Amino acid sequence: MGRYAFSALLLMVSSLASAAQPVTVYSYRQPFLVEPMLDMFTKETGIPTQVVFAQTGLEERLKREGRLSPADVVLTTDISRLATLVDMGLTQPVNSDVLNENLPSQYRDPNNQWFALTLRVRNIYSAKDRVGPAADIRYEDLATAPFKGKICMRSGKNAYNIALVASMIAHHGEAETKAWLEGVKANLARKPQGNDRAQVRAVAEGACDYAIGNSYYYGKMLEDDNQRGWAEAVVINFPNQNDRGAHMNVSGGAMAKHAKNPEGAQRLLEFLSSEQAQGLYAELNYEYPVNPKVAPSELVASWGQYKADVLPVAKLAEHHAAAVKLLDEVKFDL
Known part of the structure; x- marks a missing residue:
């Protein structure tokens, strides 16, 4: 095998390994809501996910784990927990044109530390x-x-x-x-x-x-x-x-400070802001989509339009x- 062919093979193997690296998610959101979207994400991208569900204590766990934490993405249920993650230095910015396009600025952190995913x-x-x-x-x-x-x-x-x-x-x-x-x-x-x-x-x-x-x-x-x-x-x-x-309050997500798979983490956050995932959020939990291109579920729409x-x-x-x-x-x- 020639030198260039061998280099190309190594590059292909490296790319495949990277694509297969799982995204580890720490989630306050309930399994019934998160799992269908993570399954859809894996089907669309080939990137597997691993999830840790909790009702309390994820911030303390992330702080305790420090650089050894396996968390790539943190999903929370309200703005208070998103703010706490940032205040504790447990997140990192995500600079993404996709997120900026899908989510109105009102529902994004000014420093790109967190992103609203439902309203x-x-x-x-x-x-x-x-x-x-x-x-x-x-x-x-x-x-x-x-x-x-x-x-x-x-x-x-x-x-x-x-x-x-x-x-x-x-x-x-x-x-x-x-x-x-x-x-x-x-x-x-x-x-x-x-x-x-x-x-x-x-x-x-x-x-x-x-x-x-x-x-x-x-x-x-x-x-x-x-x-x-x-x-x-x-x-x-x-x-x-x-x-x-x-x-208005929000649920949302952020990339963990010590994410081992930041590329996969960004792709997951972008996917969760997509029309496909936003529609699923709306149907499964009767929340309002953040992505303005997505309509609420039929039941939620029946409650009438409102001014936010x-x-x-x-x-x-x-x-x-x-x-x-x-x-x-x-x-x-x-």
């Missing part, structure tokens, strides 16, 4: 029989006298509510947001408790007339025989439609610490 609205639900639609409702209204004793809400320290408070700070400042939190707390029908679905159940059972919850839980309850009645007892309302628009807050999601991360501080100051959960 969800923080809706206000109203009792269908006792209240009916509340089309003009605003988050600000929840602190006013007509809502006294009528609101159910999970812990203020839940990541979804911290992000909502952070958005209020971004729009109104800390002093006004603190007053708003005090007003909402005074209007609660019970102490904060349970998850988002539990709030809708409480409305259905008459414990309160209004509840705050993410949009995709509404779809998940409608598909659950045991929970459909809860969802059918409420109206899903998109807040602040006559001013700034409804508060144009506040860059990165601003929520900037005000995260202040939001937690205000929740502590007003003793929201007590």
Whole structure:
């Protein structure tokens, strides 16, 4: 075999080995949602994946593993965890024309450290029989006298509510947001408790007339025989439609700081932003696609069009610490 032929063979073998190198994913997202997309990614690219699923503790694990960590990509469920990964120095930038084209700048980190992959609205639900639609409702209204004793809400320290408070700070400042939190707390029908679905159940059972919850839980309850009645007892309302628009949170992904397969990691993030994967996200979990070329699922579309807050999601991360501080100051959960 000639020298050039041998060099070409080595190059081909090296390329094949690189293509076969797996992408290791650390994921807060549930297996039922992630696995179909990873299978599709492998089918499309030939790149296998390995997944570590967890409900908590991935940040601490990455920090503990340091340079020895096998993680290439981290998938999270909200902006707070994306921001924490960056603050702990556990990510690295991804400079990708594909990601920039597929994802609006509002839903990307300004320094390319993370990328939103799905959207969800923080809706206000109203009792269908006792209240009916509340089309003009605003988050600000929840602190006013007509809502006294009528609101159910999970812990203020839940990541979804911290992000909502952070958005209020971004729009109104800390002093006004603190007053708003005090007003909402005074209007609660019970102490904060349970998850988002539990709030809708409480409305259905008459414990309160209004509840705050993410949009995709509404779809998940409608598909659950045991929970459909809860969802059918409420109206899903998109807040602040006559001013700034409804508060948006995201799930997203980032490349791990010590990724062993950065090329594969970038290809996976790009794939997850593609029309194909975004459509699957929409169908499987009733979330809104980030890629503007992709329509929501038929069920989600049936809830109606809405105006989204144009506040860059990165601003929520900037005000995260202040939001937690205000929740502590007003003793929201007590």
